[in-house]
Amino acid sequence: MNSLNSKTSDIFYNKLDKWFIQHGDKDKCNDLDRELKYHDGVYEFCFSLIGNLKKFDELPSLHSFDKYRCRYFNIWIYEKLKKLFPNIKDPKYTTMQTKIISFWNSYKQDKECNWDFPSYIINNNQYDKMKDLYDYALNYEMLKLDIENNNYPCTHEISNYIEKSIQLYNEIKRECAVTVEHKKYCAALNEIKDIYGNEQLTKLKCSKVLSSEEATTQVEEILERRLDGVQFREVDTHYGIQATDEHSRDTGLVNQQVTTSFSDSTDAMTVVLPLVGILLTFFVLYKFTPIASRLRSLLLKRKVIEGKMNENSPHELLENIFDSVETNVPRDHHTVGYHPVLNV
Template sequence: MSLNIIIVPIDGLGISLPYTLNYNKLNNNKPYISDDICGKLDNELNNYDGVFEFCENYTGIFENFAKLSFTGQFNHDSCTIVKFWLYDRLFNLPFRDKKVNNDISEIILKLKENFNVPENVKICDLFNFPHLKEDFDKMKSVYDYATNYSTVETYLNDKSFICNQNLSNYINANYEIYINTKNSCNSDNIKNKKYCKVFDYIKGAHINENYPLSCKVKGLETIIDTEGHIVISMEKESSAISEQKDSIPFSNIIMAVIFPLLGIFFFSFILYKFTTFKSWLKSHLLKKKIIQNYEDEEYMQEHLSESYRTDGHHIYYHPS
């Protein structure tokens, strides 16, 4: 039975997952002195990028192994956490033009040749995981799902099982991988596969298979409900108005414009014909015209007087 592993991005889940915190901690481990041995390994694996940086973290873990502390359901099992981190880093060392490696046997051989593993780390048996990426991805997906299960469950309980789309996708995809891998490993023809040992690592983990994790994706309506009902009612009203406008035929629009104009014209005609409005209007217009003529005449008189005074100042006497 072939399983297709879908790697779900963990960005924007809205929650810090234990395995991410654990791997970040290991990525920040660096020794006091590592230039010589890491420079040598970098030269021997010159077809790969990022070897020196990986080597610094690798030697840093050896130095600080006894001090390491982790989170999640398997925080007591430092060996398994380090092994999953180690293989994940090796499979993701860029090889020439490839972004990932499908087989890390060559790299593991060089690590064994160049490093003396400390006694307190030897018990971990670091290199007994599958060397093929497809098999390792199945193991890691199941292990990470079990590691993060309790944290995600607690988070959903606190949030009334409301989540964003990314977290919903992550939960659904990893649950499917977990169930498919378990069913596959329980079949007679595949149960001896190396990646099936992952179920030995996660024994005792809290995973409720009868009631898998699920959540309601936080959408527009959920956001509105948390901010107030006024917004949602306004949106619904606006939507209804928009739909109503779209459904109004053109003939109705014409009628709505013409009828008020006809009403205004008819009302004005009644006032003019059968009331004293006609006499008042004539009287008002005549009075306005008289006032306007008077103002114009007064303005002309003032202008002429001003012109006369101005001309008087320009009269000069010229003796003969």
Template sequence: MLIMSDEDELGISLPSTLNYNILDKKTSYYSDNICNNLVKDLSDYNNVFEFCEKFRGIIENFNKLSFLGQFPNDTCTVVKFWMYDRLFNLPIRGKKVNYINNIIPKIKTIIKEDDEIQGCDLFDFPYLKEDFDIMKTLYDYATNYGTIKKYIEDSTYICNKNLSNYINTNDELYINEKGKCNRSDKENIGYCKVFKYLKAPYIHENLPRLLCTVKSLETFDPMERHHELHREEGPPEILKQKHSLPFSNIIMAVIFPLLGIFFFLFILCKFTPFKSWLKSHLLKKGIIKFYEGEEYKQEYLNESYHIDGRHI
């Protein structure tokens, strides 16, 4: 049987989990006497006072509660599943509780006559943990059905392996339990009575099976995917070189042409008359410019002489 997975594993927020979180936050601040007496009555169990405070907080706000999912107005059933689940998880001498028939009478004593929970029998679920876990799993799945359906029909949502397993496991669980309770030789009448109660309003016979197709990438185990990436991309040193490769290409594209030009000029100057021609050409050009400069200076001096001579 698949226990309710965390939101991180399924990739979505499940209404059933959110509903139980709502109840976990209800605390009564006026129940110290009642809860201290319950602690004495259940002295073999741990965390009794904390459970009692929350349970009393829930009862005091019973008619104000509202929930998410397929059955937002089914306060009685949600509270019952919360209560039974918390009672089964009360540690007794370091061990988990598997049977709560000796606890239920003590819990009944902390419900007051004026508590407004008329029409809600909080104590008609199976007292055996194995039977209760099955019923809770099916009820939670029915609560979450509409939300899951909405997500997987959204083209932007990518179904993951955990959600696919959650759907398939709960579908198989429902089919198996329905078959057990349809047999004439029912081993547990009480269990099947609760199943029938849930099946009629909450888990319909014609409920279409949800299809959640996992993408090929997500079928990898996380460790396998880790090794696969290393096989494809190599060790960190190589990855680092890959990331720096584009910048290196830019540098080489600039340096190689410059080196080619220098090498070409070196060959011309070393093994051809180009060096002598260039030298004589530059020398000739320098001499011409020198004479042009001298002529310009001489012309300037002559003009200055004539001008100055006229003014004397």
């Protein structure tokens, strides 16, 4: 899938697959694997599940929806169960569900997040609406950033997704306004309204819709124009840092250049902080757009970045739910390697 079509919710669920997989329990997962006759995917899911339960408080941030992390965690579990055992009447499904609850009670004893995924089976139609609503709310912030702040075009896939999500939101809002029956998607609507209000999620609209290829090309052009408007030049920090910001070339405004020299840490901060802010801005563009190679080439031409970023660089500051983990799962009879696909 073109990364312009990537959604925050998909990225989060993928992170749960591998975020704390190295903290799984080898003995318990081997026992479960044998009990389910080495059913494909069970061992890996077991490791992910136990690792996430152990490290629940350290799971990727959901920002505005962090207090509803438990909801998304239950959704992740149910989605994994459906993929592992499409037939809920399969005895293995019942065994797996029972084991999940057992693991949950063993590793998640503080009760701040309770298992709720078995209830999703009762009315799968309610579940689908609830999940789609939660996912759209989680995806909204990044979609709005791309469309309204960055002026990026939408792909046809994203445009259709937004239209269907708004249609679902309005449908649920009308239904929940008159029903007295407790429905999970009505509870989801109320939680979302606490964050975004009654109408905000219905206002999102693509200004331009293109094919994935055309959208990618246009985003490249937008980023190139932005890079053309800003230049950096590094000098020895013993003597100072010089940054040149060229503004409004087409309008003929006079270029402005600010040179700051410093000899102590206080003076250094006044120069370094704005520079770091700009670098972080370009990192966001690098990290969350599908044109990493193009952006890297442009940055190298301007000698913005030289060498390899270390583990304590600004890279870590922006990872949050969007960074990736590569690790291996220990296993008696075979080993599975995880190779992350970055959202670029």
